[in-house]
Each structure stands twice: as structure tokens, then as C-alpha cells.
Amino acid sequence: MKKTRLYLIFLPAFVISPLCFCDDASLEEMRQRCQEVRESKIAPLRKTAVEECVASRRTTRTRADCERLYRDFGAGGGTVAGGARTAMFNDLPECVAYRAAKDKQENNRSRR
Numbered sequence: 001m002k003k004t005r006l007y008l009i010f011l012p013a014f015v016i017s018p019l020c021f022c023d024d025a026s027l028e029e030m031r032q033r034c035q036e037v038r039e040s041k042i043a044p045l046r047k048t049a050v051e052e053c054v055a056s057r058r059t060t061r062t063r064a065d066c067e068r069l070y071r072d073f074g075a076g077g078g079t080v081a082g083g084a085r086t087a088m089f090n091d092l093p094e095c096v097a098y099r100a101a102k103d104k105q106e107n108n109r110s111r112r
Contacts, residue, residue, distance in 0.1 A: 027101055034095040041089045042074035049073055 053059065053066035061069070076087030089095070 009073070029107060030094070030098040032103055034092070034098045037094045038074070038087070038089045041092070045088075046070055046073040046102050 049070045050063070050066045053061060053069065054063050074088035076085050078091075079085055090099075
């Protein structure tokens with residue numbers, strides 16, 4: 001009788017927990033896909049910015065300096081003045097789908 005109660009208590013936990021891991025794994029795959037697509041769009045722009053930096057007559061920066069300066073090109077983040085800059089190409093379908101799935105998962109977790 002005690003074993004039956006234990007099975008009834010712990011069996012649902014064992015069934016539900018792999019489902020949560022699957023959601024996290026698919027969400028991670030979606031994030032990776034979004035990053036890959038964004039990077040494929042940003043890379044040529046970053047290369048152009050580095051080339052312009054190196055070719056500029058008003059600066060004495062080396063190629064390594066320019067590459068370090070533009071390594072996070074397109075990533076978004078904070079500005080010197082304290083504002084926020086959005087990441088480039090966040091409107092791609094892969095990124096929109098990732099954010100929707102992430103929001104849905106966060107909403108489901110907050111309701112529990």
C-alpha cells in the first residue's frame with residue numbers, strides 16, 4: 001500500500017521532467033539557429049566596418065585594433081550615454097519564432 005502511494009506521488013514527476021528538458025533543448029536549438037542566421041547577415045557588415053576603420057586616414061588604428069573595436073558589431077546592448085541599442089536583424093523569422101517560444105515558455109512557468 002505504501003509503495004502504491006509512492007508510485008502515485010513520484011511517477012508524474014518522472015513523466016513530466018523529461019518534457020521540460022525537451023522544451024529547453026528545442027528552445028536552445030531555436031536560439032542557436034537565430035544566432036547563426038543573424039551572424040550570416042552581420043558578418044559582411046562587420047567586415048566592411050573593419051575595412052573602413054583600417055583605411056581611415058584620420059586614425060592610426062591597426063587591423064587588430066579595428067577588429068577588437070568591431071567584434072560585437074550588431075550585438076546591441078548599452079550605449080555610452082546610458083541608452084539601449086537593439087541587436088541587428090532581430091526581425092528575422094527565426095528570431096521572431098525563438099522569442100515567441102521563449103515568451104510562451106516563461107509565461108507557462110510563471111503560471112505554475
